[in-house]
Amino acid sequence: MPPGPWKLPLIGNIHQLVGSPPHHRLRDLAKKYGPLMHLQLGESSIIVVSSAEIAEEVLKTHGIIFANRPSLVSTKITTYDFKNIASAPYGNYWRQVQKICTAELLSTSRVKSFRSIRDEETSNLIKTIYSNEGGLPVNLSEKIFELTYAITARAAFGKKCKDQQKYISIVMEMLLIASGFSIGDLFPSIGMLDMISGMKSKLEKLHQDKEAAQEQDRVLENILDDHKERKRVTKTGQGKAKEDLVDVFLRLQHNDDLEFPLTNSIKSVIWFQEKTQIVVSKTRTIVNAWAIARDPKYWTEAEKFIPERFLGSPLNYKGTNFTYIPFGAGKRICPGIRFAIPNVELPLAQLLYHFFWKLPNGMKEEDLNMTEAFGIGVRRKNGLMLIPIPYHPFLDI
Numbered sequence: 001m002p003p004g005p006w007k008l009p010l011i012g013n014i015h016q017l018v019g020s021p022p023h024h025r026l027r028d029l030a031k032k033y034g035p036l037m038h039l040q041l042g043e044s045s046i047i048v049v050s051s052a053e054i055a056e057e058v059l060k061t062h063g064i065i066f067a068n069r070p071s072l073v074s075t076k077i078t079t080y081d082f083k084n085i086a087s088a089p090y091g092n093y094w095r096q097v098q099k100i101c102t103a104e105l106l107s108t109s110r111v112k113s114f115r116s117i118r119d120e121e122t123s124n125l126i127k128t129i130y131s132n133e134g135g136l137p138v139n140l141s142e143k144i145f146e147l148t149y150a151i152t153a154r155a156a157f158g159k160k161c162k163d164q165q166k167y168i169s170i171v172m173e174m175l176l177i178a179s180g181f182s183i184g185d186l187f188p189s190i191g192m193l194d195m196i197s198g199m200k201s202k203l204e205k206l207h208q209d210k211e212a213a214q215e216q217d218r219v220l221e222n223i224l225d226d227h228k229e230r231k232r233v234t235k236t237g238q239g240k241a242k243e244d245l246v247d248v249f250l251r252l253q254h255n256d257d258l259e260f261p262l263t264n265s266i267k268s269v270i271w272f273q274e275k276t277q278i279v280v281s282k283t284r285t286i287v288n289a290w291a292i293a294r295d296p297k298y299w300t301e302a303e304k305f306i307p308e309r310f311l312g313s314p315l316n317y318k319g320t321n322f323t324y325i326p327f328g329a330g331k332r333i334c335p336g337i338r339f340a341i342p343n344v345e346l347p348l349a350q351l352l353y354h355f356f357w358k359l360p361n362g363m364k365e366e367d368l369n370m371t372e373a374f375g376i377g378v379r380r381k382n383g384l385m386l387i388p389i390p391y392h393p394f395l396d397i
């Protein structure tokens with residue numbers, strides 16, 4: 001095993017992860033123990049990769065060996081038993097679902113076809129911000145989350161579902177809970193610990209419990225029912241509708257040619273989730289892409305926001321430069337890159353074109369609270385509150 005900090009009986013190195021978010025602690029430990037480090041977190045043996053060179057070895061050179069995902073308690077419950085792309089074991093089922101989603105949602109031509117959705121939703125956002133009365137601060141994080149949801153839902157489900165707010169709040173809660181560092185995941189043989197930590201019961205509440213739990217399932221059922229109803233109406237000649245991702249899955253459900261029946265996977269697949277951990281046998285491997293992207297060994301003024309550093313640079317985010325892998329790399333690289341990029345570029349350009357953004361209450365940039373919330377992905381703990389000052393107040397959007 002690679003080097004790592006001294007381990008306590010039973011808990012191993014868990015105590016060394018307490019205090020700051022795990023990706024920070026893992027970076028600090030790697031500074032001491034090296035870019036290939038071993039940790040024992042309860043019963044889980046974990047290898048942490050913190051350099052671009054070793055990340056390349058793991059994700060590219062030996063990519064097939066490292067292409068599996070850990071069977072986490074948190075993921076098993078929320079993904080209908082590992083049925084979505086992000087959590088499915090590497091193999092034919094994963095390949096099949098990945099192929100359908102790429103063809104129907106994530107390919108270049110499909111992404112181009114969603115242009116009017118992107119334009120419309122972004123322009124709605126700009127209009128809402130223009131109508132912001134009295135120069136009050138806007139919660140930009142919230143607005144961007146809603147916009148991303150709206151574009152994705154319309155592209156994948158044909159329209160925003162009627163349970164939009166519920167869907168967003170369940171996703172937010174999931175992102176917080178399912179970080180992959182639950183006690184239950186670290187001590188898989190001691191089921192009781194899940195209950196003590198509250199993790200499993202919290203997740204089961206969301207997934208099975210009578211009140212909150214069935215919400216996720218109900219929201220997804222509603223989406224499926226809407227589609228079945230639309231199909232019925234179309235069949236009886238009362239309209240014509242273009243197929244979206246959900247329609248395609250429903251149609252393929254009865255396709256005997258498929259190697260894996262899709263009966264139980266539709267809900268899981270449309271419940272998008274991501275994980276950045278991979279697994280080899282019983283040892284989990286974590287590539288700390290966050291630490292690599294801030295390593296002064298690869299970056300000048302590593303912690304500074306200098307977007308110009310990318311101007312004229314051959315560096316890209318597509319998984320070939322291992323110093324910068326925001327979408328991962330190798331076999332399990334994010335298949336949503338082509339879908340995601342225009343959803344970032346268009347709103348960002350519009351928000352900067354239409355408004356000058358001011359911090360509220362005379363705050364200075366250095367006063368901004370940059371505390372991170374740890375979850376499935378890293379993001380701000382508190383929403384970014386900014387005052388929009390229109391550049392073109394009389395513009396007709």
Ligand code: HEM
Nearest residue numbers: 085086274275276326327328329332333334335336339340
């Ligand atoms: C800026 C936006 C996004 C970022 C930064 C991002 C980042 C990531 C990362 C880091 C991974 C894990 C890769 C790995 O394990 O090596 C991932 C996986 C994944 N992403 Fe994204 N993603 C984004 C948007 C999207 C979108 C819009 C979709 C779909 C609509 C999507 C679908 C997925 C799926 C299905 C996986 C799992 C792939 C697999 O396990 O085979 N992502 N993403």
